[in-house]
Amino acid sequence: MRSWMRRYGIICATLLVLGSVLALSVAGADATARGLAIGYVTLFVAWTIARMVRDVLRGHVGLDVLAIVAMVATLAVGEYVAALIIVLMLAGGEALEDFAARRARRDLTALLDRSPRVAHRLPDDGPDALADIPVEEVEIGDVLLVRPAEIVPVDGVLLGPEASFDESSLTGESMPVTRSPGDELMSGAVNGTQVVRMRATRRSRDSQYQQIVALVREAESSRAPVVRLADRFAIPFTAVSLTIAGLAWLVSGDATRFAEVLVLATPCPLLIAAPVAFVSGMSRAARAGIVVKDGSAIENLSRIVSAAFDKTGTLTRGRAALVEVRPARGGDSDELLRLAASAEQYSTHALADGVRRAADARGLQLVGATDASEIATNGVTADISGRSVTVGKHDFVARLVGDIPTARTTSGQAAAYVAIDGNFAGTLMLSDRPRPEAAAVVRWLREHGIPRVAMLTGDGGSTADSIGAEVGIDEIYADLLPTEKIHLAGGLQPRPVMMVGDGVNDAPVLAAADVGVAMGAKGATAAGEAADVVVLVDSLAKVAEAVSIGRRTMQVALTAIWIGIGASIGLMLVATTGLIPAIAGALIQEVVDLTTILFALRALRGPTPDLGDHGHGSRDLRPAPIARKA
Incomplete structure (x- = not known):
């Protein structure tokens, strides 16, 4: 009273x-x-x-x-x-x-109220040493105990046993998901009926749930x-x-x-x-896995008449799979992949993750670099075991070693060129397919008053054209540098323009657009910080839903x-x-x-966009991994 x-x-x-x-x-x-x-x-x-x-x-x-x-x-x-x-x-x-x-x-404050505050640490991997500590004191590598019905305090991996978790507050998926030892656990998920152990892989401030909370607090x-x-x-x-x-x-x-x-x-x-x-619209968006940072973004979303999309990680899943290793002049394919993957450890490009995963699947031992540098959207150079390894685009590698052959690609494939010690060493062929819902989203935007839809990408023209044809985008700008993306987005007419992307490389263009939408960044990357809207769920359908909510x-x-x-x-x-x-x-x-x-x-409340049979084709509703596209 x-x-x-x-x-x-x-x-x-x-x-x-x-x-x-x-x-x-x-x-x-x-x-x-x-x-x-x-x-x-x-x-x-x-x-x-x-x-x-x-x-x-x-x-x-x-x-x-x-x-x-x-x-x-x-x-x-x-x-x-x-x-x-x-x-x-x-x-x-x-x-x-x-x-x-x-x-x-x-719906906004529900996330804030559930923010983890305490973690149970096992310093010696033994139950007798259990200590309750503030979640801010958890360090990478700490072994934690999570009791039944408790919230996972930080990001980590499950040590055992197999258990089910409620991730609805993170993904919107109402059904519990089962995780096995070695699987990633997201902070903010609610443990089921098992007592489980996990190893922290991120500190609290860097964990996915805290990044979501930071975004929500800003919006709130x-x-x-x-x-x-x-x-x-x-x-x-x-x-x-x-x-x-x-x-x-x-x-x-x-x-x-x-x-x-x-x-x-x-x-x-x-x-x-x-x-x-x-505030009601922002709350409804949060319930759908979309954080709208402020009311001006809601207003701008309602007036969007042009849209531009990045390709990798946006129109595609951003999880390229290695489909072929093509060594030059009869070289060893495993050695080529091992050295390339070792160099790609220092790259933030989405294709780099596919190369690393392929090397790991073949059991190849990666080694660290004594020196490494990356030029955004072009490639990475690293000194690996006394050898200079360069992995990147055709023109980037060609500038270092001279003329090199252009790889033949099929639909949806991308090529990563490799040079070792100043000589062309071969090509890695990767495939990153369009999201199942991408074509339906593009079609919905056009049918609902957004006639101009373009693709702005740093990837090569043949790959971009192939993906564009599959998703229904015929206005394609490829081989772009970040500054060129900003210039093109700023010149798109009619206005306002919505730019959808992910990754550090997309941060400037997202900030420059009338409405910047970050896919799955969750505020952890520069893209999430620069964007007006952050999609927490790994589904491009949420872009159409954000426009509809606005x-x-x-x-x-x-x-x-x-x-x-x-x-x-x-x-x-x-x-x-x-x-x-x-x-x-x-x-x-x-x-x-x-x-x-x-x-x-x-x-x-309001209707959800009808995207047809493919509107919810992206069934993996877990928040996407932190965007790695350069």
């Missing part, structure tokens, strides 16, 4: 003053009642003016001017009870907004662009309201009519319904505003006839406020 009174002190004070005024009036002390009401309302008006001036100095139109004029007018004509009801209505409107916003943020604390949205209507609505009230006074010759009209012109629908709708949210917000404005203007016109007394008008306006707020909560 005390907490409620502290949170809503103005409501409590207003109710106390209103009750006292009514009691004094019943007791016949009208002068005292009037003086108490005038004094309290005057203080409230002064406080509201100060707040309004502060907003104007920040460049925002003060919608509270209508409420101020209404309170002053009701006091001037002796309707001091109506003036108190207006104060109560304004304070109550903020309470309603707070309640609705907490309801709308429920952001303010939607509702001030700007309200400003669009503020001056016209204020002018119309004052005009109607002034004409009612002029025609009737009764100043009371002016006050009776203005009590129905309070701006709560503008100031409350819109932010509730935006449009639905803006539709609900604008409709709620127009419902409030329409109802207020209609009631004001009725009030010009004198049929609605000031006190009744103030109470009726509160009903209008409640109606618009309840309507704004409709943004919590």
